[in-house]
Amino acid sequence: xxxxxxxxxxxxxxxxxxxxxxxxxxxxxxxxxxxxxxxxxxxxxxxxxxxxxxxxxxxxxxxxxxxxxxxxxxxxxxxxxxxxxxxxxxxxxxxxxxxxxxxxxxxxxxxxxxxxxxxxxxxxxxxxxxxxxxxxxxxxxxxxxxxxxxxxxxxxxxxxxxxxxxxxxxxxxxxxxxxxxxxxxxxxxxxxxxxxxxxxxxxxxxxxxxxxxxx
Amino acid sequence: xxxxxxxxxxxxxxxxxxxxxxxxxxxxxxxxxxxxxxxxxxxxxxxxxxxxxxxxxxxxxxxxxxxxxxxxxxxxxxxxxxxxxxxxxxxxxxxxxxxxxxxxxxxxxxxxxxxxxxxxxxxxxxxxxxxxxxxxxxxxxxxxxxxxxxxxxxxxxxxxxxxxxxxxxxxxxxxxxxxxxxxxxxxxxxxxxxxxxxxxxxxxxxxxxxxxxxxxxxxxxxxxxxxxxxxxxxxxxxxxxxxxxxxxxxxxxxxxxxxxxxxxxxxx
Numbered sequence: 001x002x003x004x005x006x007x008x009x010x011x012x013x014x015x016x017x018x019x020x021x022x023x024x025x026x027x028x029x030x031x032x033x034x035x036x037x038x039x040x041x042x043x044x045x046x047x048x049x050x051x052x053x054x055x056x057x058x059x060x061x062x063x064x065x066x067x068x069x070x071x072x073x074x075x076x077x078x079x080x081x082x083x084x085x086x087x088x089x090x091x092x093x094x095x096x097x098x099x100x101x102x103x104x105x106x107x108x109x110x111x112x113x114x115x116x117x118x119x120x121x122x123x124x125x126x127x128x129x130x131x132x133x134x135x136x137x138x139x140x141x142x143x144x145x146x147x148x149x150x151x152x153x154x155x156x157x158x159x160x161x162x163x164x165x166x167x168x169x170x171x172x173x174x175x176x177x178x179x180x181x182x183x184x185x186x187x188x189x190x191x192x193x194x195x196x197x198x199x200x201x202x203x204x205x206x207x208x209x210x211x212x213x214x215x
Numbered sequence: 216x217x218x219x220x221x222x223x224x225x226x227x228x229x230x231x232x233x234x235x236x237x238x239x240x241x242x243x244x245x246x247x248x249x250x251x252x253x254x255x256x257x258x259x260x261x262x263x264x265x266x267x268x269x270x271x272x273x274x275x276x277x278x279x280x281x282x283x284x285x286x287x288x289x290x291x292x293x294x295x296x297x298x299x300x301x302x303x304x305x306x307x308x309x310x311x312x313x314x315x316x317x318x319x320x321x322x323x324x325x326x327x328x329x330x331x332x333x334x335x336x337x338x339x340x341x342x343x344x345x346x347x348x349x350x351x352x353x354x355x356x357x358x359x360x361x362x363x364x365x366x367x368x369x370x371x372x373x374x375x376x377x378x379x380x381x382x383x384x385x386x387x388x389x390x391x392x393x394x395x396x397x398x399x400x401x402x403x404x405x406x407x408x409x410x411x412x413x414x415x416x417x418x419x420x421x422x423x424x425x426x427x428x429x430x431x432x433x434x435x436x437x438x439x440x441x442x443x444x445x446x447x448x449x450x451x452x453x454x455x456x457x458x459x460x461x462x463x464x465x466x467x468x469x470x471x472x473x474x475x476x477x478x479x480x481x482x483x
Binding site: 132182 | 220223224227228230231234235237238239241242245246248249252253256
């Protein structure tokens with residue numbers, strides 16, 4: 001029973017959540033918000049699984065809401081990065097517009113009961129662009145910054161990989177769903193697991209860097 | 216299941232892998248460029264340190280040269296004049312009023328000359344003076360001192376509108392010019408020393424010409440310190456010019472004098 005809950009993605013999320021509790025101390029400041037965010041994420045997984053497994057009901061609405069929260073948090077965190085302080089207003093505006101579109105999609109277009117793939121694809125594109133812009137800005141800075149010990153680099157790294165991988169995945173989500181029903185080959189699952197491992201792995205490294213930089 | 220579906224799924228997977236590889240490539244590129252930036256900044260820091268070191272050395276050399284000039288002036292000139300004044304006063308004949316007045320007047324003139332020479336000496340060049348009066352006036356003053364010392368005729372020609380450059384560059388250029396003039400006085404056996412300053416819109420050209428005995432440039436490059444083992448060798452002058460982005464060129468034919476050209480870009 002629990003095997004269906006504790007897939008690779010959920011295990012990665014739990015590990016990251018535990019890492020955040022140990023690594024993100026008081027001096028980590030805004031990064032400590034990852035603790036409640038990851039708690040919300042693992043709660044979403046657990047509640048979503050419970051709704052589907054026990055109540056046999058549609059659980060997509062929980063993941064749709066969680067998607068909006070996660071993406072808005074990611075954009076907001078990028079706006080706090082020093083290299084991107086000049087475009088803070090642009091990022092905050094993008095976050096507000098994305099939230100607006102996300103809610104519209106949730107209420108009027110794809111609805112609560114279908115996974116909001118349009119929102120997911122759009123968020124992947126936005127986050128990939130922000131990550132690339134972040135890298136360009138860091139390179140253009142006059143002072144040298146050791147990227148391998150910079151928490152925002154690893155955060156952007158994880159976001160970039162996840163966004164690039166998931167764009168195509170969610171465009172063809174329905175197709176891959178049908179493919180799974182016919183062949184029992186969980187292409188979506190395997191790719192999603194890999195992307196999540198990359199993302200959460202980068203996030204843990206970011207937490208380690210944050211802890212070292214704020215000692 | 217139709218093979219077409221498998222092909223489509225394969226295409227999806229391949230696309231995702233390609234995108235991930237693109238992401239990986241972006242990260243490698245970012246890390247590589249960042250490392251190169253680090254190397255560039257380190258090199259820049261070393262160059263800045265070298266520049267500051269050279270500047271400090273230049274300032275010290277100018278101070279040293281100033282002290283040498285002062286010491287020489289006091290010994291050769293002012294000391295002699297005051298000694299003569301003392302001699303005059305010692306040989307005063309109180310019984311001969313005519314001669315007495317003449318001697319007193321002579322002594323007064325000698326003391327006045329000593330006072331004037333001391334005043335001139337007090338304006339001697341140090342780094343603060345050079346920075347405040349500028350390169351052109353500093354070279355003018357240097358040539359003036361050479362003229363007064365006798366034995367050489369100096370000429371200064373200025374073409375174009377005088378433009379002040381960075382004070383640190385002016386110090387280094389002045390030191391090079393000072394050393395060139397010292398070398399001409401010591402080694403060239405020249406009668407005429409001509410300095411031309413040509414100010415163009417994007418370049419300053421300083422040309423020092425003498426009608427001395429010239430030298431074998433290749434031979435001198437091998438022994439690039441003067442006979443006292445002090446002062447700037449030609450290689451050192453080249454290095455200093457290079458440090459401020461200037462180009463220094465020596466042209467000399469034995470028996471036909473020497474021309475030295477220093478070109479400094481003005482917008483560097």
